[in-house]
Amino acid sequence: MAISAEIKEKLASKQSSMIRAMFEAGQELKKQFGQDAVFDFSLGNPDLQPPQEVLDAIGDVFREEIPGCHGYMTNAGYETTRAAIARKVSAEQGCPVSAKNVVMSCGAAGGLNTVFRGILNPGDEILVSAPFFAEYAQYCGNYGGKLVPVDCREDFSPDIEAMERAITDKTVAVIVNSPNNPTGAVYSDADMVGLVQVLKRTGRNLWLIADEPYRDILYDGAKVATLFDKYSHSVIVSSFAKNFGLPGERLGFVAVNPVAKEDGDELVAAVIFATRSLGFVNAPAFFQRVIEKAVDAKTDFSVYEKRRAALMKILDDCGFEYLRPKGAFYIFCKVPDGGDDVEFCDLLKSHRILAVPGVAFGKRGYFRLAYCVSEQVIVSSEKAFKEVAATLNVGN
Ligand SMILES: Cc1ncc(COP(=O)(O)O)c(C=O)c1O
Structure with missing residues (x-):
């Protein structure tokens, strides 16, 4: 027992x-x-x-003496850090995102958990193209949800038709991970357009969650498709673990598409609530300040x-x-x-x-x-x- x-x-x-x-x-x-x-x-x-900018920022933040800088903060994270992330996401997505659409998280893993906590009722399903990062199944299970894998095409791209067939009345979201762990595939813009058409056909505002901790690690001129311009109910979860080589520092974020309007505001509120109620309380203070200074660094x-x-x-x-x-x-x-x-x-x-x-x-x-x-x-x-x-x- x-x-x-x-x-x-x-x-x-x-x-x-x-x-x-x-x-x-x-x-x-x-x-x-x-x-x-x-x-x-x-x-x-x-x-x-x-990157050197990150190492320099670590030194700068270490030397700064700001009263209360080691204290608790609002559960969503520092407003100024959220604004810096909002600028980054705006540039990547090609549409305006503001600090109020961003919640700082304990890595992408923490971010995904807060989003899943925010959207799942027991028995709800989230679709993913298989193969996939195995922890998704655990994170869904944490909140009574079920991950539904849909086998990918031969070239590791998501099989959009098979995904459409896998949607049930329990489906609440689809998660995409590009660049992908474990295949290294980068999903094409055409595939994301196809997926969005499938989601729109449901007429149910299912969430499209993009897990992007490898967003910057690209070869052969590959590009990660934008989503905020394609689909209102989209959410980006990312971190500085892989892109900046900081996995142990546990800093990431959730950005909700402002075009999702009231649903988006509600999801942001749910993610903030989950940050608190799951016991993360807030993302690491020190590294929020580091990343605010070095968000534009390139590895x-x-x-x-x-x-x-x-x-x-x-x-x-x-x-x-x-x-x-x-x-x-x-x-x-x-x-x-x-x-x-x-x-x-x-x-x-x-x-x-x-x-x-x-x-x-x-x-x-x-x-x-x-x-x-x-x-x-x-x-x-x-x-x-x-x-x-x-x-x-x-x-x-
Ligand atoms: C696809 C994918 N998503 C999320 C994570 C978790 O990343 P983080 O360390 O930022 O929590 C990983 C870590 O390996 C991953 O491969």
Whole structure:
């Protein structure tokens, strides 16, 4: 009787903790074989230093002595920080957003939880294109909601027709994640227009939630589609975890499209209420002040681009199949010969390569490699990948 039956069941389910389990297995292997002999592609934990403007802002905020700067604030966050985020979102979306449409959150994860808390009644459904960031299912479940995965097209783009068929009278929202974890796909503007047409056809003002923590990490000229100009009931959730390399500082935000008018105001009020009632109280004060100063900073993602190229070269040489990722720092590869993803990741692990099986993202037959690791790790992993390919006779 010590813990809830539901949590007990979740803790026992292997799937819910697969990424962490792989990461922890990696820590063990590193102890056993040494840091350099383990090729850990399991976790999306960015290793790039934040941009210089952010580091300078950390120093400036540290030295500033503003009375009350460590105190509580309004649950939505500092007005001035919200105004800075509103400017950023206005520029990205190409339409005016004001501070009152923005709520600061504890990372994108905290932001999603406050939005889900704000919109879900027990039994309500949220659609997502699969594969997807597995935590969405937990976040929905936290409030009695259900995540409904809809299998993507072959090229990892959302299957708009299948999404339309998946809408029921319980559906309250669709969540899109572009650039995508785990595929690295960037959804096209045409697909977002198609999705919006589907939502409009329902006549029900379903929410369109864009989870965008990888928004700035783009390659090959890819662009993230705007949504506020396309659909009134749209919400952007983002953070500075991946874009600025600050995952541990837990700063993110929720921006609600002002065109949603009263519904939007109500959602902002609900998100603010949830920030308080879920016990976040407010987003971290120090980093709100940092980000207010450095919101326009740019991270140099050419480092990830080089790593992506190095990893793709190894995969090509080994004959592994994948689609060239256009954003984020993941490659989602096919398990050779239609094999089982969990067994294949075990095989990789026996060669000291750590990857996450597709089942952890709702898509069997694939494995995810996170290349936010040093180029040295990637280059040194070549021999191990080649051994695995030889074992399976890949490409022959
Ligand atoms: C798609 C996606 N959404 C949300 C998050 C959570 O991000 P944050 O650290 O900002 O809470 C992650 C983290 O890996 C993610 O991959």
